[in-house]
Amino acid sequence: MSLLSANGLTKIYDHHTAVNDVSFQFGAGKCIALIGPNGAGKTTTLRMLSGLIKPTSGTIHYAAKKKNADIRGLIGYLPQHPVFFKWMSGKEFLMYAGRLAHLSKEEAHKRSEQLLDRVGLSDAANKKIGKYSGGMKQRLGIAQALIHQPKLLMLDEPVSSLDPIGRREILTLLEELKQEITVLFSTHILSDADEVSDELLLLHEGSIVESGSMSDLREKYQTAKIELGFEGDLIPYREKINSLDSVTNVCLDRSVLHVTVHDIDTARDAILAAASTERWPITSFSVSRTSLEDMFMKAVNN
Numbered sequence: 034m035s036l037l038s039a040n041g042l043t044k045i046y047d048h049h050t051a052v053n054d055v056s057f058q059f060g061a062g063k064c065i066a067l068i069g070p071n072g073a074g075k076t077t078t079l080r081m082l083s084g085l086i087k088p089t090s091g092t093i094h095y096a097a098k099k100k101n102a103d104i105r106g107l108i109g110y111l112p113q114h115p116v117f118f119k120w121m122s123g124k125e126f127l128m129y130a131g132r133l134a135h136l137s138k139e140e141a142h143k144r145s146e147q148l149l150d151r152v153g154l155s156d157a158a159n160k161k162i163g164k165y166s167g168g169m170k171q172r173l174g175i176a177q178a179l180i181h182q183p184k185l186l187m188l189d190e191p192v193s194s195l196d197p198i199g200r201r202e203i204l205t206l207l208e209e210l211k212q213e214i215t216v217l218f219s220t221h222i223l224s225d226a227d228e229v230s231d232e233l234l235l236l237h238e239g240s241i242v243e244s245g246s247m248s249d250l251r252e253k254y255q256t257a258k259i260e261l262g263f264e265g266d267l268i269p270y271r272e273k274i275n276s277l278d279s280v281t282n283v284c285l286d287r288s289v290l291h292v293t294v295h296d297i298d299t300a301r302d303a304i305l306a307a308a309s310t311e312r313w314p315i316t317s318f319s320v321s322r323t324s325l326e327d328m329f330m331k332a333v334n335n
Contacts, residue, residue, distance in 0.1 A: 035096055036061045036185060036215055037082070042091035044077050051077040053239040055091070059232060061184070064211035066226035067219040068329070069236035075219035076113060078236070079189050082217075083110045097184050105134075109178030113189040115170065119163030123154050123173050126162060127180060134181035141180070148176040152206060168199025172206060179214070186210065188218040192225060204229055227325040235332050243332035254328040257297040259304065261290045262317035270313060277303050289317075 035058040042055040052074040059065050067075050080086045082093060084104050095107055117126060124145050131141025149158045152172040157165065165173065171191055178186055191207070192200040207229045210216055220226050226233060233250060235243040243250065263270055271290055275283040279300040282293040294300035297320060308315055 035059060037096070037217075038094045039082065040092045040094075042078065042081055042093070043089045044074075044081060044086070045089045050239055052081070052088075055236075055239075055241050057234055057241060057244055059215075059217075061215050063232055064207065064216045064230050065218075065232045065234060066230035067217065067234045067236060068221065068223060068226045068325075070221055073221075073236040074239040075221075075236055076189055079110075079187055079217070079219055083108055083187055085110075095184075106181065107184045109181070109183040109186045111171075111174045111178045111186075111188045111191060113193065115174040117162045117165075117170060117173070119161065121162055122159045123162060123165070123169075123176075124149060124158040126173065127176055130177040131180045136181065144180050144182075145176075148179055151179075152176045153202070166199060167195050168202045171195065171199065171203050175203075175206065175210075183214070185215045185217060188216070190219055190221070193220065193222065200225075223325040223329060233325075235329055237329075237333050243328070250328055254331050256327060256331075257294045257300070258321050258327075259292040259294060259297070259300060260317070260319050260321055261292065261304070261315060262288065263290070264314035264316055273307060273311075274304060277307075279303055 038058040040056050042052055043050065044052040055074075055078060067078060069075055077086070081088045095104055097107055121129065127145035127148060128141050131144055132138070136144065146158075149155050152175060154169060154172055154176070157169060162170065162173065175186070175188070175191070178188070192203045195203065204225060207216060207218065211229065211231070227247070230247065232246050233244060234241055245253075261270075261274075267285055267288065267290055271283050271285060274280055274290065274292055277300065279295050280292055281295060284291050292300065292304070301320070307313070
């Protein structure tokens with residue numbers, strides 16, 4: 034059974050369609066990445082799912098929701114730019130969030146201590162939030178989203194504004210949390226989605242252009258590719274490689290030739306034979322799998 038189902042979601046602002054007829058569903062126990070470039074409609078979609086804004090049209094159904102019940106008990110939500118009371122300590126803020134979620138004082142205290150430990154902030158529990166780093170604030174924000182033990186955790190661009198250390202902290206935390214709770218997060222950083230998600234929703238110009246599990250999408254869009262590094266000017270070698278029958282396309286990016294091929298074995302043999310005969314100054318040679326960026330670009334172009 035699906036935990037959440039969205040059907041025909043559309044949101045129009047002043048004649049601008051931010052989200053256009055979006056439909057998807059996913060079950061419990063998944064980590065789902067809503068990916069796409071800035072302006073694709075990711076935040077608008079999450080805000081509709083969380084009940085912060087109403088869709089212009091379409092429906093949202095939570096399987097665990099009782100008739101006429103408030104969905105806030107089912108979801109935990111962290112916006113892209115969370116706001117904290119800097120004069121509060123981390124523990125005080127979680128206690129405050131717990132009371133707002135209708136937990137008793139004792140329950141809020143217990144959950145706050147549990148979550149501070151869970152997100153690695155026990156040592157900073159009594160430290161003022163104004164002294165927290167960006168990564169610490171994001172972890173605190175995730176803790177407040179979990180304070181009432183929701184069924185679904187929704188995070189809007191949780192790592193986009195963090196430095197490499199803070200980003201790594203949050204990705205590691207998401208990897209752990211997805212073992213315990215369903216996670217839906219948005220990102221425009223494709224490598225992050227590739228690293229921690231089980232399923233993808235690819236959003237482009239307000240519409241879902243592709244969706245499914247990582248394994249299914251890789252199989253669908255799999256392309257054989259060879260990457261070569263050279264000393265000196267790469268242009269002559271690009272032209273020679275592009276003339277081979279087994280090669281589909283060659284592009285140059287950061288002093289590396291990316292060679293898309295029909296058949297990896299045939300292309301590899303042909304390239305290496307030419308390199309040996311003509312003594313090409315190759316510095317690197319590797320066969321790569323289709324990246325999430327490759328899949329996204331193919332889905333958009335289709």
